[in-house]
Amino acid sequence: MVVGATTIRYRRALCIGEGYELRSRIVTWDDKAFYLEQRFVSTKDGLVCAVMYCKQNVIRCSPDKIMQHLCKRKVECPEFPEDLQHWVNFISASSQALRAESGLDEKNK
Numbered sequence: 001m002v003v004g005a006t007t008i009r010y011r012r013a014l015c016i017g018e019g020y021e022l023r024s025r026i027v028t029w030d031d032k033a034f035y036l037e038q039r040f041v042s043t044k045d046g047l048v049c050a051v052m053y054c055k056q057n058v059i060r061c062s063p064d065k066i067m068q069h070l071c072k073r074k075v076e077c078p079e080f081p082e083d084l085q086h087w088v089n090f091i092s093a094s095s096q097a098l099r100a101e102s103g104l105d106e107k108n109k
Helices: 063-071 082-102
Strands: 002-010 020-029 033-042 048-057
Touching (some): 020 063
Antiparallel strands (some): 033 048
């Protein structure tokens, strides 16, 4: 897998030495990538101090095949949460704009 995109939102600083839990989960996937969420949660008060989204592109396989192998059965893909879909739309639009800027769209026609 290769990181395709990532973003992090900081809500409150964690002080040096402050305890926190890192909660990671696969939110959903499509035909080419997993979409992960990581939360940095203060053990002092339970506040989510930061949230990170990451698109993990799968090479030479598919997320469906990986999930089926790991779970030993077919796993239904969860729906995209609305906030994650907005982020995916943003990174897609950014990629299209950069391709157009560099002339790659014209070369592929």
